[in-house]
Amino acid sequence: MNDCHDYRQNHVPGPFRMAQFAAFLLLASSMTLAQDTADQEPAAQDVTPAVEEATGEVQAGETEAEAASEVPVQSLTGPLELLVNPEYPPAQARLVFQPLVDYLNDVTGLEISLAVDRNFHRYWLNARRNEAPPLVLEDAHMAAWRMVNFDYQPLVASATPKTFSLLTTGALADDSLEDFVGRRISSLPSPSLGYLVLADWFDNPLQQPLILSTATSWLDAVEMVFSAEADAAIAPNNLAARYPNLYPVETSREFPGLTLSASPDLPADVRQTLIDAMTVLHEDETHHAALFELDIDRFINVDPETYEGLEDWLSAIFSL
DSSP, X not given: OHHHHHHHHHOOOHHHXXXXXXXXXXXXXXXXXXXXHHHHHHHHHHHHHHHHHHHHHHHHHHHHHHHHHHSOHHHHHOOEEEEEOOOSOHHHHHHHXXXXXXXXXXXXOOOEEEEOOSSHHHHHHHHHTTOOOSEEEEOHHHHHHHHHHHOOEEEEEESSOBOXXXXXOGGGTTOOGXXXXXXXXXXXXXXXXXXXXXXXXXXXXXXXXXXXXXXXXXXXXXXXXXXXXXXXXXXXXXXXXTOTTSEEEEEOOOBOOSEEEEOTTSOHHHHHHHHHHXXXXXXXXXXXXXHHHXXXXXXXXXXXXXXXXXXXXXXXXXXO
16 A cells, blocks of 8 residues: 555656656756857957958058058159259258258158269269269250250259350450460369360360369359469359459350259159249249359240250260
């Protein structure tokens, strides 16, 4: 009797046990699903910042690319150098030409620095090697020579044409050019345009003046006349006009004025920017010193055809 009673208490019908087992499985599955969901939520939170960061980087890259497309071509190639005619000693040349460089930097947004060769010998040596900067400010015969040999292009020139005169004192004012054969004439060295004009006047190798090419500037050449170191001096017209007590024995033909040329590597838009700036310089009162130091009234546009043949002046002393 007791055994039967224990059997009924301990014995659970099979269907009921199956139902319990099914409920247990359902409960376990629910717990597992809840755990997976909890694990996935932080993962999703971790992925979202990563996606946002990647998207931000792409947008930043696009912004930088758009900004780069707006940067002037010149800023992508670095600063530009402007080489100037070595008609002054280096220290003085920096004083004379730096105001022009400052003006160009201020109004164009370009980054231009001044380059000065220490003398005409170094200037000519670098020219022959094509080691000049992309911008050169020099006399017309050298601008023409670079145009023919290295595809430089004249951009602007001083409005007043340049001439050279042989200046002497009143005691020799009535003498002719031939009378200066054997006399001392001061000049800047070759290949300065004044020296080449002088060589052209005295084309007979047996009838030559004594050319003193030790002057460091055209002003220095003139001062050598006053100090009696020379009987005459070759000088440009702007300087000749300052000395009414010196008399011109002979005056050359007219040449284009001081010329700014650009190398073929300089982008067309940068060239035009320089032309625009140089041709309105005379209207800018705040940069008056740029023209005053150069003793120039204004710069004008030039036609490259006006330079054709001027390189032949160098053939008087150089075999090109």
